[in-house]
Amino acid sequence: MSDPKDRHDSGVAAGNDSSTARSNRAVEPKNPSRRDAIRYLIGGAVAAACPIPASLLAGTPQSATGTPQPGTSSSAGSVAAATTPAKLGSESNEICHRVRDGEQFNFPAPAKEYEIIIVGGGPSGLLTSYKLRDTNFLLLEKEPRFGGNAISEQWKDQWYSTGAAYQMDDPLEALCREIGMPIYRIRSVDAAIVNDKLVPEFWAGGLWKSSYPDAVKKNFDKFFKDMKAMDIEANKEKLDNMSFAELLKPYGPELTAWFDNFGPNNWGARAADTSAYIGADSVNWGGGVEPDRYTWPGGLGRISLALSEHMQKLAPERMHNKATVLQVEQKASKVHVSYIENGEIMTAAAKAVVVACPKFIGKKIVKGLPKAQYEAMDELRYQPYLVVNVCSNQVIYNGSYDTNIPAPSPIVDFNVADWVINRDNKEVNRPAVLTCYVPRPERERSKILHDDYCMQLGEQVVEKVETWFPGAKAKIEEVHIYRRGHPMYVSAPGVMTRVAPEVRKPLGNIFFAHSDTEGGISEYSTGLRAAERVTKEVTAALGKQAARASVAVPAV
DSSP: OOGGGTOOOOOOOSSOTTOOOOOEEEEOOSOGGGTTTOEEEEEEOOGGGSOOOGGGBTTOOTTOOOOOOTTSOSSTTOEEEOSSOOOOOOHHHHHHHHHHTTOOBOOOOOOEEEEEEEEOOSHHHHHHHHHTTTSOEEEEOSSSSSSTTOOEEEETTEEEESSOOOBOOHHHHHHHHHTTOOOEEOOOOOEEEETTEEETTGGGTGGGGSSSOHHHHHHHHHHHHHHHHSOTTTTHHHHHTSBHHHHHGGGOHHHHHHHHHHHHHHTSSOGGGSBHHHHHHGGGTGGGOOTTOEEOTTTTHHHHHHHHHHHHHHOGGGEEOSEEEEEEEEETTEEEEEEEETTEEEEEEEEEEEEOSOHHHHHHHBTTOOHHHHHHHHHOOEEEEEEEEEEESSOSOOSOSEEEOOTTOSOOEEEETTHHHHTTOOOOSSOEEEEEEEEOOGGGGGGGGSHHHHHHHHHHHHHHHHHHSTTOGGGEEEEEEEEEEEEEEOOOTTIIIIIHHHHTOOBTTEEEOSGGGTOSOSSHHHHHHHHHHHHHHHHHHHHHHHHHHHSOOOOO
């Protein structure tokens, strides 16, 4: 399980029916015997995520309002106790869908001008702002906080992740050190749970002690040896355009079952929908054998927090959250960006714009995309995700940082949230959090909008934890469920070598970042690569503009 759970970049959304305006809700569990023992809280995609007043829409009567319906939250980040699921159908939600579907707005003329406007404050947008911090930039993010899906939270002073987990990328580590972050090495080989039994250090000899039949163990071993022996870079294009399931076929169904959970956890897809290149390459980083992996208590959201604090100190007036971008359009030599902030539609102009939001949004807000580029963006797929943090008054498990579980378990893996600072702590009477990752099939995206559906999965997580660690349920105080509609793009066949290169082509003075422009897996380091690439593109473009402007006009 690499960083990918973020999977991070959220960006500024127009019409995203799963955007995370974190309206958290306390909901009663269906098992009444647990009602007084475990408190369930659900945060994430709700109707109030896009509170655009209807009066701002072109052709909309002024009497129309965007008032939330009963049961919805009108302020992001609020916590509302409820014994029944919130109503998700509201005018605010309807307006978001109208934005998504191309509703026309009345856009004013630009009131301000910047060198660069960055659309989206997830990891890629934050990193781009940092790389371009010496310019006159403006960053626009629709959520109350920067970081996209790489956000860390706290419970009883215990940090935990709501998305991105860990990294092993040297350039990202160097950047973290540059902004003053300490680096915490994980130093733990991943465990596994096979047939409901814990298998310590699965990738360092534990496989052979597992309950798998000998023939299956040999298939696992052969697969990993075969993949490590393969020159995957020399065969990159061929592998990227075939299914990982084809590559796995000779090794038996157990390997496929393993990757049918490992894949959604790391790159958004089961084996049949995964690029064989991505799957084959995973043997080089999966399993926790790499000793220099790093993270923080609470995961990679701590990078988002440190970056946003750093940038808000450097340029507080240019870091705008709760600002939803509606349109990006090239106008002669400038780019106009129209957005809504504090209930008012505004337009700003820039010499260059970086679209650092996911492309299911980008394709809707960028005007004039060429047909091939639009179709490439449209081909990208995004997996919905639940992250379920199990908060306990005593330690449930502290045997390894990460534990993987093959299909059909709804939990694909879980992390010990404070592992890097408490791995050697033998005290069990202390608050602790297990971060459980529960990716969902794309066909169930709309279901995560319903609290009952999320509650059922939360209860399944608790029951699974109790099965694996008997007595755990009695220690659990709260279950925090975070829902993400489109947090990670699917590393499907062809995305890396065919789709992503088309997606990231500059359009005039509009440039494209976000991890989905790179075509690998959705992780913080991929967002950094996008930021580094787009910084070079923008710098070159601004240099050309400056050179043209400096050409002397001949005397008449």
